[in-house]
Amino acid sequence: MEPLSIVVCIKQVPDSWAEKSLRPADHRLDRDAADAVLNELDEYAVEEALRIKESRDGETTVTVLSMGPDRTAETLRKALSMGADAAVHLVDPALEGTDAVGTSYALARALGTMPHDLVIMGSESTDARMSVLPAMLAEQLGEAQLTFARKVDLDASTVTVERLTTDGYATVRAELPAVLSVVEKINEPRYPSFKGIMAAKKKPFTTLSLADVGADPAQLGLTGAGTRVLEATPRPARSAGEITDDDGTGGTRLAAFLAAHSFA
Amino acid sequence: MSQVLVLVDHREGVVSKGTLELLTKARELGEAAAVFCGPGVDTARPALAEYGAATIYVASDPAMDQHPVGPTVAVLAALVAEHSPVAVLVLATAEGREVAGRLAVRLGSGVITDAVGLDVDLVCDQQVFGGSTLVRSQVTRGVPVITVRPNSWPAQPSPVTPAELAVEVAPAPADTLATVVDRVRETGGDRPDLADATVVVSGGRGLGGPDGFTLLEGLADRLGAAVGASRAATDAGWYPHANQVGQTGRTVSPQLYVAVGISGAIQHRAGMQTSKTIVAVNKDREAPIFELADFGVVGDLFTVVPQLLEELDKRSG
């Protein structure tokens, strides 16, 4: 079988259980305030890459790629300890404040320096929650977009996915190279083993700057962003509701609540 | 007057309510122009006319349906180049966001996703971090591409007789690399779509099986609601995946959300926590869903829901 290069794009995000807030000075996410973790859906992306590798006879390499500040290296290490073969970290002071279009551009430039037959991503990051990067990256690369996959089949050079749609699913097919995004139904991610954690320390880890990938800094960072936040205000917390034990009239009282609010 | 392009979200020509909301807003910002891709424009025409689409651009090439996202982006990009619209508005469905994202890259524009408000200066309101923060932002480069959540403002009719123009689709080679070989529809029937519904009734593991969902459908029909489900319920096969509400399912923001036998995990909350009024039935007082609920009943759903139905019947006399 032909060798296959898989690149998994992963993102470090604030722990989703932690309170998130925007820095008052520049309306940007206060990333230092919360614990940072591997974006949950990206674990599924890494797992899917590892499963593809394990199911193939031919030579397969799984490289994880992430763009983010210095401490993103921890998250790349976590993916290595799950079993990825190599890590690439795109980090540059000029990246601070980059928006989604800029991120897709920078990742595309980085991918331009790496062999890749298949790019696998999560379908959404828990902090940005835009769900746009996989499609944007396919656009930047001019490669096939196979997103929101709950099932992936690779047969020689053809990939077939079941794409979730608003009323069911579609079976979508393309020739490699392709950009995939996965939803959580696709698999159950493994935990890093002790052996995996030890092995991760010796795996190739490459750090790239914007100059290394030939990306134009003018298109990146806050100045390159195509959108601007004018204002960010905390909204009053939801006022505590009325929670009552069912004393035998719970359904009746619920009906009264709905009627009082004109829903019934 | 400059045009505002609205990508029509439809199912074989049946136009979603969210699209009518976008047309309503487009009329405030300029001249509303609907962009209709795929088959079914005859079905769609009356609704688009009633909600004030002065122009309907129609791209009915079979490529529109055979390849996801790419050809739609090609149509919008061509229309933007030709007409320099004020903005492009797209409904914030999973596919709508993808169209918007790719279009922004192709045009070199900025993109804003999930707007819940939009003023005449194209300043967008977004609710981030589960609705805890309100952000006002603006596109600063190129023709603004904006995705808008359904139910963000009411749709108001303003009938016109639209001019209709056929659009030749010229997808770039990269737009047709992925091909749809089969489509399976798992939802249907007469209930409203999750995105359109003003009331959503959702069930979780607590329903215990498909029979629980029959009970829930009874409640939904009584309230004119769409039916949603938690991942636990869709994974168990009790209800179609397409009805999943949450991070990897649908995001809904109805007037009323009724959560029955759902614990309220963070991934579920991600899809419903901006609902206006939230009601929950759960036998566990500690369930996190109660943190969001305006009204909650701690009790067994198999007694609470039938009693609720009975009482609703009584009230309607």
Ligand SMILES: Cc1cc2nc3c(=O)[nH]c(=O)nc-3n(C[C@H](O)[C@H](O)[C@H](O)COP(=O)(O)OP(=O)(O)OC[C@H]3O[C@@H](n4cnc5c(N)ncnc54)[C@H](O)[C@@H]3O)c2cc1C
């Ligand atoms: C990457 C990722 C993405 C995910 N995306 C989603 C998503 O999009 N949507 C989603 O919903 N989940 C999602 N999940 C799963 C989520 O974490 C939860 O596991 C899921 O929401 C739980 O569903 P549930 O509330 O129905 O089940 P449970 O958490 O098991 O809760 C069942 C509830 O029913 C109550 N109950 C039981 N019997 C009764 C009774 N007779 N009467 C009243 N109450 C009763 C129980 O007290 C309990 O609170 C995702 C998870 C991951 C990791």
Ligand SMILES: Nc1ncnc2c1ncn2[C@@H]1O[C@H](COP(=O)(O)O)[C@@H](O)[C@H]1O
């Ligand atoms: N900075 C980043 N570096 C690498 N991959 C990323 C980055 N940001 C987002 N992604 C990928 O894009 C997916 C969708 O993210 P988003 O569009 O932000 O919701 C994530 O699940 C990741 O796979």
